[in-house]
Amino acid sequence: MPSETSDYSIYRRVVSQLMQGEEQLPSLPTITLDIRRALGDPNVSLSALVRLISRDPALSALLIKHASSALYRHTAAPKTLLEVISRLGLADVDRITMVHSIKSLFTLHSPGHKRLFVETWRRLAIKASTSAVLARLLSNVTAEHALLASLLSEVGTLAVLSAFRSENVTPSSELYYKLCQEYSKSLSIIVLKKWSVHNDYIEIVRDSGNWQRSPGHSLQLLDLVNLALYHAIKEYSPAAELPPLQDLAVYQKLMPPQDFIGENGELSLVISHRADILAIAQTLR
Structure with missing residues (x-):
């Protein structure tokens, strides 16, 4: 029977x-490119955008969900x-269109493929939603x-899955995670280019996970992505070796009460806004 080491070599x-x-x-799908091109045209009319976006019912539904979500505090x-x-x-x-496209790019080819995708997308959705809530607060x-930057920073994690489209066997969760650690950043950069x-x-991809990188004096996009990544790792990989939160460079930018840390080593801010994070993540599923 093949060993895990030989399996990993094959993968x-x-x-x-x-x-x-x-x-x-x-x-990227043609409809995404068309929409993004139109959004970049300073002379485009809202009615023309509506007609274009209406060609993608799933995107239309996602935009409506977002506009009604916890990110936009309107009564109606x-x-x-x-x-x-x-x-x-x-x-x-434009950003939500990209989010929709990212998820729709990765078609599922087997039960094992689907299982890995669902596990991964759930984690990425929580991480991206945490970035969004932290940005707002x-x-x-x-x-x-912040939400899009968080997702794009790990598009390589999903791209690793596309390597197994035509394979009869997909890696275990453990081996898939190991492959992502080795290849995700490089693949993300290739795909985004x-x-x-x-x-x-x-x-952002290059500096994601670099806990000592925090440019500028105020909170930047990278800070939000790394804070969300840190919390996602604590939640989904509790055995991972992480420095204490207060040792992160971004933590030094937080002022009381934003810097309060709960008993589990996470920001109290993240814990207290868990319902908002889950509500936003639900719009991504």
Whole structure:
């Protein structure tokens, strides 16, 4: 019977082959490119955007969910796509379109494939939602900007899964996690460059998980992503070796009561806003 070491060698070869053939990596859907191109046109009308977005019913539904979520504190839910776009703003519509595309890119090919995707997407949704809530509570970064940056920082984690599209066997959760540790960052950078996203997001990938990196005096996008990553690791990988929260460079930017730490070593702020985090994560599923 093959050992775990030999299995891992096989899986490494599959992922390495994926990285060497850019055409095998996921591309953004045509509808996403059309919408993003329109959003970048200063002369585009809201009615033209509504017609374009209406071509993707799943995206339309997601935009409505977001506009009605805990991120946007309005008493009345929007009833039309025009109201949704007006409430969210073009920048957030662009970001939510990217979020929708990221999830839809990774089709499931087997029960094992689906299991790994569901586990991974659940974690990424919580992490991204934590980034969004922290952005709203602590910084001038918009919640949707933080949410998208958090997801994009781990697009390579999902891309690792695409290496096993045509394979009869998918790795165990343990081996998949090990593959992600080895390849996720490199794959994220390759995919984001292929998608021509702003270089700021690529720099976030490079510094994600670097607990001593915290540029500037105020909270930056990277700080929010790393704080969310830290909390996600504590929740989903409790055996992982992490420094105490107060040793993180970003922690030094927090002032009381924002810097209060609970008994489990997490920010009290994150613990007390768990319901908001879960509500936002639900809009991503």
